[in-house]
Amino acid sequence: MLPLARFTVLxxxxxxSGPTCVRQLADWGANVIKIEAPEEIDTGSGMGGDRHxxxxxxxxxxxxxxxLNLKQPDGLALFRRMVEKADVVVENYRPDVKDRLGIGxxxxxxxxxxxxxxxxxxxxxxxxxxxxxxxxxIAQGMGGLMSVTGLPGQGxxxxxxxxxxxxxxxxxxxxxxxxxxxxxxxxxxRWVHTSLLEAMVAMMDFQATRWTMQHEVPKQAGNDHPTTxxxxxxRTSDGLMNLAGGGQExxxxxxxxxxIEEQAKDPAFATDRSRAQNREKTNAxxxxxxxxxxxxxxxxxxxxxxxxxxxxxxxxxxxADPQVRHLGIEWPVEHPSLGTINLVRAPMTLEGVxxxxxxxxxxxxxxxxxxxxxxxxxxxxxxxxxKGAV
Numbered sequence: 001m002l003p004l005a006r007f008t009v010l011x012x013x014x015x016x017s018g019p020t021c022v023r024q025l026a027d028w029g030a031n032v033i034k035i036e037a038p039e040e041i042d043t044g045s046g047m048g049g050d051r052h053x054x055x056x057x058x059x060x061x062x063x064x065x066x067x068l069n070l071k072q073p074d075g076l077a078l079f080r081r082m083v084e085k086a087d088v089v090v091e092n093y094r095p096d097v098k099d100r101l102g103i104g105x106x107x108x109x110x111x112x113x114x115x116x117x118x119x120x121x122x123x124x125x126x127x128x129x130x131x132x133x134x135x136x137x138i139a140q141g142m143g144g145l146m147s148v149t150g151l152p153g154q155g156x157x158x159x160x161x162x163x164x165x166x167x168x169x170x171x172x173x174x175x176x177x178x179x180x181x182x183x184x185x186x187x188x189x190r191w192v193h194t195s196l197l198e199a200m201v202a203m204m205d206f207q208a209t210r211w212t213m214q215h216e217v218p219k220q221a222g223n224d225h226p227t228t229x230x231x232x233x234x235r236t237s238d239g240l241m242n243l244a245g246g247g248q249e250x251x252x253x254x255x256x257x258x259x260i261e262e263q264a265k266d267p268a269f270a271t272d273r274s275r276a277q278n279r280e281k282t283n284a285x286x287x288x289x290x291x292x293x294x295x296x297x298x299x300x301x302x303x304x305x306x307x308x309x310x311x312x313x314x315x316x317x318x319x320a321d322p323q324v325r326h327l328g329i330e331w332p333v334e335h336p337s338l339g340t341i342n343l344v345r346a347p348m349t350l351e352g353v354x355x356x357x358x359x360x361x362x363x364x365x366x367x368x369x370x371x372x373x374x375x376x377x378x379x380x381x382x383x384x385x386x387k388g389a390v
Contacts, residue, residue, distance in 0.1 A: 002029020018092030020169025026062035065361030075389035092120040105191035119193035139164035143200025151222040168199035244308040335359040
């Protein structure tokens with residue numbers, strides 16, 4: 001049995017942050033039921049892209065799909081009936097929407113005290129911005145990430161992935177698992193919630209605490225590490241490479257590998273502090289030597305010396321790398337109409353556990369199958385369909 005197979009999750013999420021949360025549970029075997037509105041009242045995919053495209057297929061895998069109209073009384077009543085047997089509900093509506101529908105935590109826990117509700121919003125469940133619409137790039141800007149991303153003086157730069165969405169989903173999944181663990185002792189569920197803004201500020205990590213502890217406002221450092229020198233991007237004779245060499249021992253290894261023992265006697269390079277104070281001079285010294293040979297040769301030599309270094313890949317090169325291929329991160333899944341599609345597996349391994357490989361469902365694909373498990377007969381289902389409830 002898969003690790004999370006005993007848990008039933010009702011998935012009301014759309015777009016990315018919520019589906020990312022639910023995927024963490026689905027990938028380890030949770031009985032995830034993806035609930036969408038009937039196509040007549042919702043012609044979109046809930047994703048912003050083609051249902052058969054890579055985005056949608058990646059984020060909604062390992063779920064079964066049903067349609068349910070929560071705006072129709074019988075549809076809402078059926079959802080409440082499902083809550084009685086469920087363990088988790090996940091939603092990423094604007095905070096007022098779930099209360100308007102009558103599916104906030106108090107309402108759900110009155111039906112099932114063991115229920116865990118996971119909620120993701122743009123800015124929090126209350127406060128002056130609670131009803132604002134949330135979007136990843138807005139959170140990147142307001143959380144400080146764009147202010148430290150990019151080259152010095154370039155101006156704010158968006159990160160190339162929806163990092164606020166993704167991390168809000170990850171944090172919520174962690175919170176849900178914590179609540180389920182606690183429930184084993186207390187018998188009671190919890191409301192777990194975060195927001196894109198909270199997740200983004202938390203992900204600022206040491207950059208954020210540079211402000212909270214020392215009132216230092218971090219600046220753009222480009223491809224250099226903000227505090228560790230030398231760590232950054234360097235030119236070679238045939239391209240670019242990354243090198244990370246913080247600490248005196250690592251510096252000594254770099255000096256020996258690059259053969260710059262004489263130059264390194266300069267007091268500017270004597271300590272971590274002096275190298276940090278003379279970042280440009282330190283980088284220029286390394287650059288003058290690194291550009292005399294190829295990336296491949298330097299990477300091999302530096303890694304042999306125990307200095308972290310590596311190439312800078314485009315995405316096709318990522319998946320051609322022998323270590324990436326060895327790890328099996330490209331993950332084939334059989335889709336009934338698309339054939340074999342290659343997704344990206346969960347990045348952690350539980351020894352002895354093979355995650356499921358269920359393709360993303362079509363809208364409502366499993367409606368009859370799933371609702372039968374909740375006691376809905378064929379006759380009742382037909383009546384619900386006639387009313388537009390499913």
